[in-house]
Amino acid sequence: MSAQSIRFEDIDENQLLSFTPAMRQFVEIKQANPGLLILYRMGDFYETFFDDAETVHRTLGLTLTSRSALVSGARIPMAGIPYTTLDQYLLRLVNQGFSVGICEQIGVPGKGTMDRKLVRTITPGTLTDESLLSERSESCLLALYASGKKGKIGLSWMIISSGVFKAIETDESALMSEIERINPSEILIPDSMRDTAERVFPDRSVTALPDWHFDRVRAEKTLLSQFGTSTLEPFGISDSDLLITAAGVVAEYARGTQGTELTHITGIVRETDSEHLGLDAASRRNLEISRTLRGEQTNTLLSTLDHCKTAMGSRRLLSWLTSPASAQKTASARSDAIEILLESMPELENIQDFLKSIPDFERTATRIALSSVKPRELASLRDCIPSLNVLTENIQKLAAPLLANTAEKLPLPQSLYDLLDKSIKKEPNTFIRDGGVIAEGYSAELDDLRAIKDHGGKFLVEYEAKEKERTGIPTLRVEFNSVHGYFIEVSKAQIDKVPDNYRRRQTLKNVERYITPELKEFEDKAVSAEERSKALEKQLFDEVVEECKKYVTELFESAHAVSVLDALSSLATHADLYRWVKPEFTLNPGIDIKGARHPVVERTIENYVPNDCELSAQRKLHIITGPNMGGKSTYMRSIALIVLLAYSGSFVPADYAEIGPIDKILTRIGAADDLVRGLSTFMVEMTETASILRQATDRSLVLMDEVGRGTSTFDGLSLAAAIAEDLAVNRQCFTLFATHYFELTQLEKTVPNVVNMHVAATETNRDIVFLHEIREGAANQSYGIAVAKLAGIPRNVIRGASKVLEKLEERAAQTDDRQLDLFCAPAEPQFEQAAEKETELNELLDKIEDIDLDDLSPRQAWEALAELQKTAKQFR
Known part of the structure; x- marks a missing residue:
């Protein structure tokens, strides 16, 4: 091993004893935290060693070197990150799913071995630093716990940066839907579930903890300590061992990563399945709410609607779109507020102007609670408080209950403004370590130190003039050198005039040097003025932060109000720009939409063709036929998105929309395999269809696009027919069922509540013209060959396909065979x-x-x- 690099797992006790003290300390920290990538502060670098160094080398492209730490001379792999660029490298590591431990030097330089301590843990789900967080999305930590009884699962999640702590009890069938809705950045699971979780959540960061962490008694103690209560009754989770366990794990893990108490987390909210409009994982993907099917964040529903002026507003808008309210009352309150804003355009424009000046003080509040806030964040918070007061005055004029409630919570206490105004400079430095943060006049001691540091030369000139006048020695000089400090220099010819308070400091050939108590006092201050002023500034800043912690609750309430106002203003702006209308809610089951448009597509094409949709007790399942490229999928998605927007509280892209009670939106659109889970395209299709059939109720909106196309003709047709009939007869849900199986149009004659619709198209002598209109009745053909011609398929192939189609249609009319053999020998x-x-x-x-x-x-x-x-x- 002496000529090779030693690996961490190969270290035994004897080898450890031969390491340097610093390396022994690293090994001990790493052994105690095997799941962390350790960044170990050594001077101006954060060093990594062993496998961590190789990981950093591969991930960040940093140079891999080595150092000797054994008597035998074996080498230890090493890679370093400059401390000045730590944040940018941390971001890259966390985005790759790594959990990182920061070890800082806590000893005094030059006094023996420098001690180091793990002071901070950074994981994908526990980010709070401004430099690591995305402005418009959250870092969410979720714990999952299943007891194995009745298929129930407890989920609890925390967003540390926003002070959110929630829990919900669900079952296996709805687990993936909830995971997609919550969208955790990191999932905590018991180690015994590791293999299952990594298979079920292949695209998410999963952290396995020892099973004993998931102990109900331990979890309850953690929560009681966190909330400072003697019971969990006030939080509505005391009856659920699953939720207590999951929530306790989240709280303990989050607290451990921050290295401090989470004082801003003072309670937990229990959610229920009925609070939100149900959207399964496939529907969220197919409707492209926040990401397109290709994973892009542009041309999504969110990017289309997001005119927010603050990051808080964008995050609120995202939460409304991904978790639409199931209660019509909640959605109506938002749309009523939007209506009032649209009727008061001058106030809306004024509101948006003021919103531009509002910083992301929701996250500032968290960093205040964690004592990690930066000076400029406090300055920005101070500067926005007057704007919040003006916003309040603007909103109070508008007669909408939601706006009135928002106006009540917007203002922040004047005492907070006064504290920050007198303590923090108008434009402080970025970091407290650089000084220049505390305002002049806040601390007399600090002002004195700054005066000494900044105006020492002036003091010396004035002191020299004063001493010349007092002693009558015209040649007296006040000077300084690095060896003897400050002194008064008098020629030997004038020493008989030296006052009694002069004390000799040094004798030279022609002069004597003296010190006075006053000059000594100045010297003591001046020599250490800069260090002392920075230390005092740090102390004063910490005291200001401690005082600000008293206002954390009010800060979160105000931030929530700002985010709601910004999201409503954004929706109002979009409604005004694109002529959206206020949806009407009804308790009668059904959907009646006139002139429906797709909210994203309508912005990208010049002449969008609107369409109507009537789903009622007598028209529950629409069989939609017609050509590809005719607009079936766009039409179906537009209906689903209008319903989703309505229950999010938004206006909708239509001429008129009346929407009854809807509990879920379930979709089966598109074709793709899932290689990670070993599923073929058809298996994915059938899996998603099975999920829909299990979840759909008589109040669900279901979109089914080309079900059955992944198998043979008659197998696919049989499945499609049975699925359509089940949706219409057994589930009785509101269904848009697009298909190329024209045989399904016969269901209208045999199954009640089924109607035929088609996408209109016409064929000229040379081309097909898509009219993009949805009309009553069945289509007469699919125009598939015509579409292939438009796509550029060679003409000889098109003609060959036409001939084969003619033969197949002739033979289909003459045979009772279940499957036609395209390549069988003809009779001729x-x-x-x-x-x-x-x-x-x-x-x-x-x-x-x-x-x-x-x-x-x-x-x-x-x-x-x-x-x-x-x-x-x-x-x-």
Whole structure:
């Protein structure tokens, strides 16, 4: 091993004893925290060693070196991160899913071995630093716990940066829907569930903890300590061992990562399945709420609607769109507020102007609670308080209950403004370590130190002049050197005039140097003025932060009010720009939409064709036929998105919308395999369909697009027919069912509440024209070959497909076979000769079609016609 790099797992007790003290300390910290990538402060670098160094080398591209730490001379892999650029590297590591431990030097330099301590843990779900967090999304930590009884699962999640702490009890069938809704950045699970969780959540950061962490008694003690209560009754989770356990794990883990108490987390909110409009994982993906099917964040519902002026507003808007309220009352309150804002456009414009000046003080409040807030954040908070007061005055004029409630919570206490105004400079430095943060006049001691530091030269000039006058020694000088400090220099010819309070400091050949009590006092202050002023500033700043902690609750309430106001203003702005209308809610089951438009697509095309949709007790399932590219999927998505927007509280892209009670939106759209979980395209389709059939109720909106196309014709048709009939008869949900199986249009005659609809198109001599209109009745054909022609399929292939289609249609009408064999030998004995003739004829037709008559002279046209006539005679 002496000539090789030693690996961490190979270290035994004897080898550890031969390490340097610093390396032994690292190994001990790493052994206690095996799941963390340890950044170990050594001077101006955070060093990594062993496997961590190789990981950093691969992930960040940093140079991999080594150091000797054994008597034998074996090398330890090492890679370092400059402390000045830590944040940018941390962000890259966390985005790759790593959990990082920061070890700082806590000893005094030059006094023996420098001690180091793990002071902070950074994981994907526990980010609070401004430099690590995305402005418009959250870092969410979730714990999952299942007892194995009745298939129930406890979920609890915390967003440390926003002070959110919630829990919900769900079952296995709804687990993935809840995970997609909550969208955790990190999932905590018992170690015994590791393999299952990594298979079920392959794209998420999963942290496995020892099973003993998931102990109900331990969890309850953690929560009681966190909330400072003697019972969990006030929080509504005392009856659920699952929720107590999951919540306790989240709280303990989050507290451990921050290295301090989470004083801003003072309670937990229990949610229920009925609070939100149900959206399964496939529906969230298919409706492209916050990400497109390709994973992009542009051209989504959120990016389309987001005109928010603050990051808090964008996050609130995202939460409304991803977790629409199931209660019509909640959605109506938001749309009523939007209506009032639209009727008061001057106030709306004024509100948005003031919102531009509001910083993200929701996260500032968290960092105040964690004692990690930066000076400029406090300055920004101070500067926005007057704007909050003006916003309050603007909103109080508007008659909407939600706006009135928002106005009550917007203002922040004047005492907080006064504290920050007198304590923090108008434009403080970024970091407290640099000084220049505390305002002048806040501390007399600090002002004195600054005066000494900044105006020491002036003091010395004035002191020298004063001493010359007092002693009558015109040649007296006040000077300084690094060895003896400050002194008064007097020539030996004048020493008889030296006052009694002068004390000799040094004797030279021609002069004597003295010190006075006053000059000594100045010297003591001046030598350490900068260090002392910075230390005092840090102390004063910490005291200000402690005082600010008293206002954390009010800060969160005000931030919530700002986010609601900003989200409502954004929705009002979009409604005004694109002529959206206020939806009407009714208790009667059904959906009646006139002039429906897709909220994203309508912005990207010039002439969008709106369509109507009527789903009622007598029209529960629409069989939609028609060509590809005709707009079936866009139409279906537009209806689902209008319902989602309405229950989010938004206006909707339509001429009129009346919407009854809806509990879920369930979709099966698109075709893709899932290689990670070993599922084929058809298996994904059937899995999602099965999920819909298990979840759908008579109040669900279901979108089914081309179900059954991933298998043979009759298998697919049989499945599609049975699924459609089950949705109409057994589930009785409101369903838009797009298909190319024209046989399904017969369901209208045999199954009640089924109606046929089609996407209109017309075919000219050369092309197909898509009208993008949804009309009553069944389509007469799919125009698939016409679409293939538009896509650029070679003409000979198109003609071949047309011939095969004719044969298949003829044979289908003459046979009772369950499956038609496309490649079976035909009955005609001259088939091969006919095929050759047909190929030649196709080539002739290609030549005719390729002739560009506009480019031919009369002579050239005659020659071309003669050549074609000669070729045609060969077919007689």
